[in-house]
Amino acid sequence: MEIRTVGTSALLIEVDDPLAWFAALEAERSAGRLDAIDIVPGARTVLLDGVASAAALAATLRGWPPPTSAVVAEEDLDIPVTFDGPDLGGVAALVGLSTEAVVEALTGATFRVAFGGFAPGFAYLSGLPWSVPRLDNPRPRVPAGSVALAAEFAGIYPTASPGGWQLVGRTDTVLFDLDRTPPALLTPGRTVRFVAVA
Structure with missing residues (x-):
């Protein structure tokens, strides 16, 4: 340390x-x-x-010994996701799976909010089964609610913004709301699961 x-x-x-x-x-x-x-x-x-x-x-x-647990007292959160992102097929090709198998892997994974950053309400979710590169050319505008992958993290864009992550789906879940306490839905340590919707 x-x-x-x-x-x-x-x-x-x-x-x-x-x-x-x-x-x-x-x-x-x-x-x-x-x-x-x-x-x-x-x-x-x-x-x-x-x-x-x-x-x-x-x-x-x-003088502290290293802690052994990352448990944070927050209930698990299921996030409904429509897996129709423009980069889903490209991610499947990168990891050597079908798009259906990629969706199965993402919905079968348990993610944990590692930390926040980039924009209010954006959380870096650890637990991605593979590592995928960012786009060579970032998009000038990524829609709010886009579910995305980059390196060893998954994330969800809380608002429309530029971005270079691979877009695999979308959700209507509101990630940041100033009228909520805390405003960010995805707080460090919280576990998250993606649930596929039609």
């Missing part, structure tokens, strides 16, 4: 399992033993922001 201070009231820790660290730190905060305002997991890091003493917290964290 490597720990860096960020400004005067934040720490960035580089760890092997950010989601496990996020779950452990969130549990400590919930129990009143950690004073961070925000805990934000990334692909290889966890940011703790709004801490009273970055130096004191860094010293405490250096």
